[in-house]
Amino acid sequence: MKCASWAEIDLSAIRYNLQQIKKLTQKRVIAVVKANAYGHGMVEVSRAIADLVDMFAVATLDEAFTLARELPGHGILNLFPVPAEVMDTIVRCGIHQTVNSSANLRALAEIAGNHGKPAHVHIKVDTGMHRIGIPYDQAVSLVEEASVLPGIHVEGISTHLACADELDSDYTPLQLHRFRTVLKQLARAGMVPRWIHVSNSAGVLHWSDSYFNAVRPGLLIYGLRPVPSVSLPFEPRPALTWKVRISQVRQVDTGEPIGYGCTHRVSEPTTVATIPVGYADGYRRHLSHKGRVLIHGRTAPILGRVCMDQTMCDVSVIEDVAVGDEVVLLGRQGESCIPAEEHATLTGTIHYDILTGIGPRVKRISMSS
Numbered sequence: 001m002k003c004a005s006w007a008e009i010d011l012s013a014i015r016y017n018l019q020q021i022k023k024l025t026q027k028r029v030i031a032v033v034k035a036n037a038y039g040h041g042m043v044e045v046s047r048a049i050a051d052l053v054d055m056f057a058v059a060t061l062d063e064a065f066t067l068a069r070e071l072p073g074h075g076i077l078n079l080f081p082v083p084a085e086v087m088d089t090i091v092r093c094g095i096h097q098t099v100n101s102s103a104n105l106r107a108l109a110e111i112a113g114n115h116g117k118p119a120h121v122h123i124k125v126d127t128g129m130h131r132i133g134i135p136y137d138q139a140v141s142l143v144e145e146a147s148v149l150p151g152i153h154v155e156g157i158s159t160h161l162a163c164a165d166e167l168d169s170d171y172t173p174l175q176l177h178r179f180r181t182v183l184k185q186l187a188r189a190g191m192v193p194r195w196i197h198v199s200n201s202a203g204v205l206h207w208s209d210s211y212f213n214a215v216r217p218g219l220l221i222y223g224l225r226p227v228p229s230v231s232l233p234f235e236p237r238p239a240l241t242w243k244v245r246i247s248q249v250r251q252v253d254t255g256e257p258i259g260y261g262c263t264h265r266v267s268e269p270t271t272v273a274t275i276p277v278g279y280a281d282g283y284r285r286h287l288s289h290k291g292r293v294l295i296h297g298r299t300a301p302i303l304g305r306v307c308m309d310q311t312m313c314d315v316s317v318i319e320d321v322a323v324g325d326e327v328v329l330l331g332r333q334g335e336s337c338i339p340a341e342e343h344a345t346l347t348g349t350i351h352y353d354i355l356t357g358i359g360p361r362v363k364r365i366s367m368s369s
Contacts, residue, residue: 005244005277006363008331009040011048013237013369017221018052020234021204025215030077030197032218033067034059039355040222040240041364043070048366049221050074055096055195057216061086068093077122077156080132087111087119096120096155100133105146112151121146122156122195125182127175129162136178140185147191156195157183161210164202165227172203176210202226205233224351228341238339241331242358245324246295248274249315258312259304264289266303271316273300275327278309282358283329286347293327296320297334300327330354 022029031053032038037045046056046067055075058064064078077096084107090097091111099105099121108119123143126133134142139157146154159179163169179198186192196212201220203210206227219226223238252272258264266272275293279285283306291302293313300313315321330338340351347354 004363005242005281005329005361006365007039007358008241008243009044009364009366010237010239010241011045011366011368013223013239014040014045014221015049015052017223017236017239018049020236021215021217021220022052024233025199025204025208025211027211028054028195028214030055030057030195030214030216031221032057032079032200032216034063034079034218035356038218038222038352039358041366042066044364044366046071046074054214057218061089064095065089065093068095081124084111088115091115091117091119094120096122098122098124098132098158099142099146100124100126102142102145105142105149105152109149109151117151118153119151120153120155122158123154123193125157125159125179127159127178128171129160129175131160133159136182139182140189143186143191143193144189154191154193156197156214157186157193158195158197158216161198161200161203161207164200164207164210167206167227167230172207172210176207200226206230219352222355224340224355238331240340240355240358241333242329242362243331244275244277244327244329246273246321246327247276247310247323249321249323250274257304260307261305264304266314269316270303270314271321272303272312273315273321273325273327275311275313275329276309277329277362278307278311280308280359281361282354283311284343284347284354284357287343290346291343292338293329294333294336294338295325295327297336299336 033042036042057077112119124133125139127136146152163171197214197216199210199215201217223236252270277283285306288305292299300315303312340354343354344351
């Protein structure tokens with residue numbers, strides 16, 4: 001582990017968060033494990049929570065096929081439509097597939113007929129986000145078409161909330177009203193899909209009328225708040241701690257520059273530690289001059305520009321710093337903590353982006369506390 005960057009994943013924290021979600025909602029859970037489980041390691045996380053969830057949701061075929069291989073027999077939902085030429089494997093693997101058009105349905109029906117196996121579909125309804133989905137005023141017609149196509153099993157229906165993290169928004173109630181209208185029309189026609197799911201993490205915490213019969217949390221599973229600084233029914237436990245070890249410690253004289261462009265010059269004799277992590281690992285260049293790390297439980301400010309593979313920090317006020325000492329880039333060390341939200345604020349993005357941006361060079365190490 002010397003001089004290497006790694007992320008420790010607390011699987012116990014993830015299980016705790018899921019248990020609290022189930023307790024709060026009393027609904028079936030579709031766990032969103034796309035984007036490598038938000039940077040936490042898709043396969044390891046999925047194995048650890050398989051007994052707590054009813055289905056996994058992914059965003060790509062590679063993710064779907066990996067889970068189908070690693071967790072055979074467990075329900076997997078691919079959240080986004082796919083082209084006809086790759087539907088063959090979807091049907092063969094029994095993966096639940098999101099559809100948003102008649103063309104999607106008919107292509108799946110043809111392939112299902114060729115294999116003599118059903119195609120399990122979830123109809124995605126666009127209630128106002130305008131990303132993917134059949135427009136809500138056309139959704140009933142699409143479900144009716146699906147219900148009579150041979151080989152098509154309509155397993156679910158869903159929509160996605162655009163503003164669930166805006167607690168005073170009037171747009172979420174509008175989206176939910178549109179979705180309920182579709183469900184009422186389907187019920188009158190005798191069509192009630194087994195899976196009706198809308199709630200993302202913000203929906204789980206703040207919009208109980210979005211639960212329906214299943215919820216679809218992502219970020220909350222990994223212990224992050226979708227809405228910062230708001231009272232919650234439970235306190236989520238962050239599961240990821242990103243670490244590295246010091247590779248060099250050196251004294252730098254007054255007036256000497258640090259890093260590319262000589263953009264920082266020390267104003268007094270300074271002890272500088274170098275850590276082998278940079279923007280190629282997902283440690284953002286925007287943290288230059290303003291980020292911090294934790295060493296011996298104390299803050300060490302970033303000096304100069306974050307490089308592709310290396311970063312320098314000021315350890316002058318921290319005693320007994322040595323090569324090989326553990327450094328926390330993100331997460332907790334002792335009583336101190338650097339949350340993902342802090343990185344997001346400093347780099348002008350969101351904490352989702354910070355977690356999913358931790359690169360493949362960073363080894364994930366799963367453990368239970």
